[in-house]
Amino acid sequence: MLAALAALEIAARLPRFKNAAASAGFILALAAPLAVVTALCGWFLSLAGGYDDALLAWHKWLGTGTAVAAVVAAIFFQRGKIIAYRVSLFLTVALLMAAGHLGGSLTHGSDYLTRYAPEPIKKLLGISSLKKTAVNIPSADWRQRLIFTGVIEPVFENKCTSCHGAEKSKGGLRLDSFAAVLRGGKDDVAIKPGQSAQSLLIQRVLLPAGDDDRMPPDGKVPLTAAEVALLKWWIDAGAPETNLLGQLSPPAEIVAALPAR
Ligand code: HEC
Structure with a gap:
C-alpha cells in the first residue's frame, strides 16, 4: 500500500x-x-x-x-x-x-535474490554457483570423497542450514561447519560421536511427522530414509571430519545411500 x-x-x-x-x-x-x-x-x-x-x-x-x-x-x-x-x-x-x-x-539467507537465478545471469553478476562444499572429486569414485564436506555437510546444507546457519541459528544451533555441528545448540550438543541414538540431532529427525519438535519442522522437505541412515552411520563411526570415505569402509547400504553428485 x-x-x-x-x-x-x-x-x-x-x-x-x-x-x-x-x-x-x-x-x-x-x-x-x-x-x-x-x-x-x-x-x-x-x-x-x-x-x-x-x-x-x-x-x-x-x-x-x-x-x-x-x-x-x-x-x-x-x-x-x-x-x-x-x-x-x-x-x-x-x-x-x-x-x-x-x-x-x-x-x-542473504543470497535470496540470486540463489535460483539462471546460470547466465549469475555469470553476469559475477556469482559463482559452485557451492563451497563442491570439492572437485571425481564423483564416480566415492572412496575419494571427504566424509564431512563431501557427504554430510551437503545434507545439512540442503535441509537444515536455512534455519541453522549464519543468518539464522534457530535453537542456537548452526550446522554450516564441522566445528558448529560439534558445538551444538542451546539445549544440548547436537551429536554425541559414537552414539547416534543418544544424539539430539538424530532423535529430533526421527520424531513422527506432526510432532512439534521434529526436524526439519512440518512443511519443510524431510530427510529421506537414506539421509537419516547416512547421518546415523557417520555419528556411530565417531563423527570424523577429514577422513576419506574409503578409509571408513562404509557398509554397502551406506554406499548406496550416498547422495549423487
Ligand atoms: C524451518 C526452520 C528449520 C529447519 C529447516 C530446521 N530446523 Fe532445527 N530448529 C528449528 C527451530 C525453530 C528450533 C528451535 C526450537 C526447537 O527446539 O524446536 C530448532 C532446533 C533444532 C535442534 C535443537 C537445538 C537445541 O540445542 O535446542 C536440533 C538438534 C535441530 N533443530 C536439528 C535440525 C536438523 C538436523 C535439521 C535438518 C534436517 C533442521 N533442524 C532443520 C528450525 C528449523
Missing part, C-alpha cells in the same frame, strides 16, 4: 491520470496503522532470537523508521501539507525497501 501511494503520486503528474491520487487519504488511513502493527509483530518475532545480530539490528531500526515515517506522512496529509506529505512518503518507501530487503535476507 505504501508503494502504491508513491506510484499514485507519480502517476498523478501525468494528465491522463490526474485523479490517480484521489483515494490516497483512504489508502493512507489503512497503511499507516498497519505499518505500526507490522513493525510491532516484527519486534515480537525478533524476541524469539536465532537471527544474525547485525542484520536484525538494521532490520529492526529500518522497520521502526518505516512505521514512524508512514505515520508522519499520514499526519502531513491530514493537515493538507502536500509537499511535506510527498517527501515523507518517498522517505517511507525508501526505508521500506531497505527494511524489506534485510527482512528477506534474515528469512531466506
Whole structure:
C-alpha cells in the first residue's frame, strides 16, 4: 500500500491520470496503522532470537523508521501539507525497501535474490554457483570423497542450514561447519560421536511427522530414509571430519545411500 501511494503520486503528474491520487487519504488511513502493527509483530518475532545480530539490528531500526515515517506522512496529509506529505512518503518507501530487503535476507539467507537465478545471469553478476562444499572429486569414485564436506555437510546444507546457519541459528544451533555441528545448540550438543541414538540431532529427525519438535519442522522437505541412515552411520563411526570415505569402509547400504553428485 505504501508503494502504491508513491506510484499514485507519480502517476498523478501525468494528465491522463490526474485523479490517480484521489483515494490516497483512504489508502493512507489503512497503511499507516498497519505499518505500526507490522513493525510491532516484527519486534515480537525478533524476541524469539536465532537471527544474525547485525542484520536484525538494521532490520529492526529500518522497520521502526518505516512505521514512524508512514505515520508522519499520514499526519502531513491530514493537515493538507502536500509537499511535506510527498517527501515523507518517498522517505517511507525508501526505508521500506531497505527494511524489506534485510527482512528477506534474515528469512531466506542473504543470497535470496540470486540463489535460483539462471546460470547466465549469475555469470553476469559475477556469482559463482559452485557451492563451497563442491570439492572437485571425481564423483564416480566415492572412496575419494571427504566424509564431512563431501557427504554430510551437503545434507545439512540442503535441509537444515536455512534455519541453522549464519543468518539464522534457530535453537542456537548452526550446522554450516564441522566445528558448529560439534558445538551444538542451546539445549544440548547436537551429536554425541559414537552414539547416534543418544544424539539430539538424530532423535529430533526421527520424531513422527506432526510432532512439534521434529526436524526439519512440518512443511519443510524431510530427510529421506537414506539421509537419516547416512547421518546415523557417520555419528556411530565417531563423527570424523577429514577422513576419506574409503578409509571408513562404509557398509554397502551406506554406499548406496550416498547422495549423487
Ligand atoms: C524451518 C526452520 C528449520 C529447519 C529447516 C530446521 N530446523 Fe532445527 N530448529 C528449528 C527451530 C525453530 C528450533 C528451535 C526450537 C526447537 O527446539 O524446536 C530448532 C532446533 C533444532 C535442534 C535443537 C537445538 C537445541 O540445542 O535446542 C536440533 C538438534 C535441530 N533443530 C536439528 C535440525 C536438523 C538436523 C535439521 C535438518 C534436517 C533442521 N533442524 C532443520 C528450525 C528449523
